[in-house]
Amino acid sequence: MPTEQESEPARDHVCRGYRRRGEFVSHAHEFLAEGLAAGERVLYVAPGDEAALTGQLRADERCEAGLERGAVQVASVDATYPTGAVVDPAGQVERYAAATAEALAAGFTGLRVAADATSLVRTPPQVDAFARYEYLVDHYMAGHPMSAMCGYDVAELGGDVVAQLACMHPTAHDGGTPFHLHGHARDGGAAALDGDLDLESRALWPVALERAGLRADEGTVVIDAAGLGFADHRSLVALAEYAERHATTVVLRTRLTTPARLVELLDLAGVRVERAA
Numbered sequence: 001m002p003t004e005q006e007s008e009p010a011r012d013h014v015c016r017g018y019r020r021r022g023e024f025v026s027h028a029h030e031f032l033a034e035g036l037a038a039g040e041r042v043l044y045v046a047p048g049d050e051a052a053l054t055g056q057l058r059a060d061e062r063c064e065a066g067l068e069r070g071a072v073q074v075a076s077v078d079a080t081y082p083t084g085a086v087v088d089p090a091g092q093v094e095r096y097a098a099a100t101a102e103a104l105a106a107g108f109t110g111l112r113v114a115a116d117a118t119s120l121v122r123t124p125p126q127v128d129a130f131a132r133y134e135y136l137v138d139h140y141m142a143g144h145p146m147s148a149m150c151g152y153d154v155a156e157l158g159g160d161v162v163a164q165l166a167c168m169h170p171t172a173h174d175g176g177t178p179f180h181l182h183g184h185a186r187d188g189g190a191a192a193l194d195g196d197l198d199l200e201s202r203a204l205w206p207v208a209l210e211r212a213g214l215r216a217d218e219g220t221v222v223i224d225a226a227g228l229g230f231a232d233h234r235s236l237v238a239l240a241e242y243a244e245r246h247a248t249t250v251v252l253r254t255r256l257t258t259p260a261r262l263v264e265l266l267d268l269a270g271v272r273v274e275r276a277a
Helices: 021-037 050-058 061-068 089-105 124-143 159-166 204-212 233-245 258-266
Strands: 013-018 041-046 072-076 111-116 146-153 171-173 179-182 191-197 220-231 249-254 271-275
Touching: 013 021, 013 124, 013 159, 021 041, 021 050, 021 061, 021 111, 021 146, 041 050, 041 061, 050 061, 050 072, 061 072, 089 111, 089 124, 089 146, 124 146, 124 159, 124 179, 124 204, 146 159, 159 204, 179 204, 204 233, 220 233, 220 258, 233 249, 233 258, 233 271, 258 271
Parallel strands: 013 146, 013 171, 041 072, 041 111, 111 146, 191 220, 220 249, 249 271
Antiparallel strands: 179 191
């Protein structure tokens, strides 16, 4: 349990794009050390054998101390997943839910994971499945004591691929996405939407909607868009097309006034705009 000096960290789900391996390792040190200071079990997941990964953590004295007392675990992506493996999104969430439960049962305050997932998103089917997983696990983290930092090599994967993954996180650094569609809804909605839906979002937005697979409640899908800064007519048309394909109504709760006028002007029957609190 945390001591009086330790504070409970914010529950984070962060996408971290990087161009040099050392950048990710440095950010992982900071992210995991924050969890250790709050009494969490931490897990470092990356390519390479476990001895090499342990060595990377020992370079930071805070992580080394965590290793010595058994609060730090490491896992090799190479040993866990065969080359070209496509993850099962729901199954992946279940594994982390079990790991979180195990951490709590062992007396830790939660689970914090720093994972370099670059090798799991090298093909279009892998990207599609992993983006879906990122959305699902964010929903899990919104209600459970788990945090994660997901690293992707922008130099290897390219900015477009990393943006597809970054947009399914509440927060992204060097992810190149103008919006975030994620599970940390503030009003009990099916999803939260932050950022801008503009020309840059034109190709990414419809794909993100499909990957999220937003769940309808009594025939409607509510999106908490209190953090939405801008939405153009193309993004609202895409939202209406999603609603039509899935025989549902999408309720967009936003502080913006323009979307309601555009929905009325364009006669987008599948979209209803409400004022966010």
